Amino acid sequence: MAHRFAGIDIGSRTIELVVVNQSGQAIHTLKADTGFDPMAEAKQMIGAVVYEGIMATGYGRNLFEIAFEAPTVTEIKAHARGARAFFPEALNVLDIGGQDSKAIALSDNGKVKKFEMNDRCAAGTGKFLEIMARTLGYAIEQFGNEALLAEQETTISSMCTVFAESEVTSLIAKGQDRREIALGVHASVMRRVAAMLQRVAPEGDIVFTGGVANNACLRALLAQKLGRRILYAPQAQFAGALGAALLALEAA
Amino acid sequence: MLTIPPLMDDGFAGEPAKRVLQYMQAHKAKGDPIVGIYCGYAPIELIQAMGLVPAVLCAFSKVPIPAAETVLPANLCPLIKSSFGFIIEGTCPFYAMSQAVIAETTCDGKKKMFELIADIKPTHVMDLPQVPDQREALPNWKQMILRLQEFLEKTFDRKADENKIEASLQAANRRNALMQKIFDYAALRPSALHWSEMYDVGFLALPATGAEMAPRLEALLERLEKRVRDGLHFGRPDAPRVLVTGCPVGGDATKIFKVIEAAGGAVVAPDACTGMKAFAGTFQENSGDPIGAMAERYLKIPCACMTPNERRLTDLSIMIDRFKPDAVIDVVLQACHAYNIESHKVGRHVQEAHGLPFLKVEIDYSEGDIGQLRTRVEALFESI
Numbered sequence A: 001m002a003h004r005f006a007g008i009d010i011g012s013r014t015i016e017l018v019v020v021n022q023s024g025q026a027i028h029t030l031k032a033d034t035g036f037d038p039m040a041e042a043k044q045m046i047g048a049v050v051y052e053g054i055m056a057t058g059y060g061r062n063l064f065e066i067a068f069e070a071p072t073v074t075e076i077k078a079h080a081r082g083a084r085a086f087f088p089e090a091l092n093v094l095d096i097g098g099q100d101s102k103a104i105a106l107s108d109n110g111k112v113k114k115f116e117m118n119d120r121c122a123a124g125t126g127k128f129l130e131i132m133a134r135t136l137g138y139a140i141e142q143f144g145n146e147a148l149l150a151e152q153e154t155t156i157s158s159m160c161t162v163f164a165e166s167e168v169t170s171l172i173a174k175g176q177d178r179r180e181i182a183l184g185v186h187a188s189v190m191r192r193v194a195a196m197l198q199r200v201a202p203e204g205d206i207v208f209t210g211g212v213a214n215n216a217c218l219r220a221l222l223a224q225k226l227g228r229r230i231l232y233a234p235q236a237q238f239a240g241a242l243g244a245a246l247l248a249l250e251a252a
Numbered sequence B: 001m002l003t004i005p006p007l008m009d010d011g012f013a014g015e016p017a018k019r020v021l022q023y024m025q026a027h028k029a030k031g032d033p034i035v036g037i038y039c040g041y042a043p044i045e046l047i048q049a050m051g052l053v054p055a056v057l058c059a060f061s062k063v064p065i066p067a068a069e070t071v072l073p074a075n076l077c078p079l080i081k082s083s084f085g086f087i088i089e090g091t092c093p094f095y096a097m098s099q100a101v102i103a104e105t106t107c108d109g110k111k112k113m114f115e116l117i118a119d120i121k122p123t124h125v126m127d128l129p130q131v132p133d134q135r136e137a138l139p140n141w142k143q144m145i146l147r148l149q150e151f152l153e154k155t156f157d158r159k160a161d162e163n164k165i166e167a168s169l170q171a172a173n174r175r176n177a178l179m180q181k182i183f184d185y186a187a188l189r190p191s192a193l194h195w196s197e198m199y200d201v202g203f204l205a206l207p208a209t210g211a212e213m214a215p216r217l218e219a220l221l222e223r224l225e226k227r228v229r230d231g232l233h234f235g236r237p238d239a240p241r242v243l244v245t246g247c248p249v250g251g252d253a254t255k256i257f258k259v260i261e262a263a264g265g266a267v268v269a270p271d272a273c274t275g276m277k278a279f280a281g282t283f284q285e286n287s288g289d290p291i292g293a294m295a296e297r298y299l300k301i302p303c304a305c306m307t308p309n310e311r312r313l314t315d316l317s318i319m320i321d322r323f324k325p326d327a328v329i330d331v332v333l334q335a336c337h338a339y340n341i342e343s344h345k346v347g348r349h350v351q352e353a354h355g356l357p358f359l360k361v362e363i364d365y366s367e368g369d370i371g372q373l374r375t376r377v378e379a380l381f382e383s384i
Helices: A038-047 A061-068 A075-086 A126-136 A140-148 A161-173 A178-200 A216-226 A236-251 B016-029 B044-049 B078-089 B093-097 B108-117 B137-156 B162-187 B195-205 B210-229 B251-262 B290-299 B310-323 B337-354 B370-382
Strands: A005-010 A014-020 A026-033 A053-057 A092-096 A101-106 A112-118 A206-209 A230-232 B034-037 B053-056 B100-104 B123-126 B241-246 B266-270 B327-333 B358-363
Touching: A005 A038, A005 A061, A005 A075, A005 A236, A014 A038, A014 A236, A026 A038, A026 A236, A038 A061, A053 A061, A053 A075, A053 A236, A075 A092, A075 A101, A075 A112, A075 A206, A075 A236, A075 B370, A092 A178, A101 A178, A112 A178, A112 B370, A126 A140, A126 A161, A126 A178, A140 A178, A140 A216, A161 A178, A178 A216, A206 A216, A206 A236, A216 A230, B016 B034, B016 B053, B016 B093, B016 B195, B034 B044, B034 B093, B044 B053, B044 B137, B044 B162, B044 B290, B053 B093, B078 B108, B100 B108, B100 B137, B108 B123, B123 B137, B137 B290, B162 B195, B162 B210, B162 B266, B162 B290, B162 B310, B195 B210, B195 B251, B195 B266, B241 B251, B241 B310, B241 B337, B251 B266, B251 B327, B251 B358, B251 B370, B266 B310, B310 B337, B327 B337, B327 B370, B337 B358, B358 B370
Parallel strands: A005 A053, A092 A206, A206 A230, B034 B053, B034 B100, B100 B123, B241 B266, B241 B327, B327 B358
Antiparallel strands: A005 A014, A014 A026, A092 A101, A101 A112
């Protein structure tokens, strides 16, 4: 008799674990930093909850599959499923995680129709925002809100994270307003992902998932640039783990 | 990896370059001059009609790339960097054997790279027309083949009359027809031919003459027929079938085929100059103008360097009907603008005209992106 199913999303920056009950409601959510030994971290997390079946996703899924003999699913399908749990009519998904970003288009039945990933370069990912927040002296949780307070944007032209960081450093040295630079940093990420969204999923509302979805400035800039609604659930960071848990439940 | 006895059970299974090297060494020992070639546009039948042996030069290893990058920009196609690196490091045995090299103006990177190697060995560059359906293209290309003939006559002091060239075309037609019969075994569901076996056969069938190959190919066809009778096939019967199109894929770039297999798929149709494209089409026989017939067939190669390149889409449709793939993957080598841009059209065609899931991947020869490739390919299979 199976009642509870877990999904674990082993990402490059964080690991999320969600347990759902028979009706697909999340009853546990856990989050930890991935660190240097993701399997030890994952082991500790799964030890803290009770479930009858688990499915793994994220870049560490294959390690998890070997270590714990669990089925796996790509983060693309997992995020698509998680997004549909938040917004059942979702047809477009944007996920920005620690080290990649992806745009996904779904069919009416929720199946992945088309997707594109950026994982070759930190530009347009959470890591880019994290480095820039640190350079500007903001906590990552406050970065978006601070940027929203800027009256105008200082354009950041470098695409590469390393060069953008030196560009930001020189702007600080020139006495540019910190919040304006912060807004420019967000606009730079927005332009990258907006282009990807336009290619893969050019019409309709967009469900934003992954940790970066918590950034209010990026949501606002995207909505403004694309002229489309950006749908956001407070549990957006758990979309991958939730999706994997639901897929485990549905496979049982 | 294979539990089925290899198709070419000669000790070189899965190592097509070593088999070809042995073939070249045998010809070299007989005193046959060797000509290096890089690309599917090199008119092999002319070379063979003159009693010369064409050797495809090394281009698919990541090893010589750091050496190449001491001269070439890093943000360049790995195939060009590898080719150049092999030459400056002196590690390509085929180049070492070659007395001359034939090159074509296919893409900018290659054109300019050829200038850098032109003083090492006699290097003849053919000016390839790139708007193939324009009236002037075919006569111009025929002129370029005649010019190549002059170059080879002068360099090797050998001649080929029209009869010899005609015979060479006819032998190539026979060989290509047999190759198509071999590929038919990959079209079976489940497939009875592995991509690495297509490479084993194709890498030898390309430089060898039609006369040399015909009996070998017929023997292979018998083996394949027996394989089918014995009920042998590759992968799970329900494995997603993949047509791989795009840039040439060999050596270190075959990681994409391995990723497809690791994700549970089967590569049933490698369409590229390294795969089936080399044996496509037929030469018109007894036309009275064998060089013209040669020019016509070569100009029909649907390389992304051509514009417009609608033939690529037409040929893809024929291949899709024949090999019945469940998905199409377009392989773009890093910094290959022609294939990269064309991918947009290819993706639209595959999805809209055939309703098949499509994935473009940009790869180089390194191993660093295998995890990311795996995620993309698995997600593609999930969407079937």
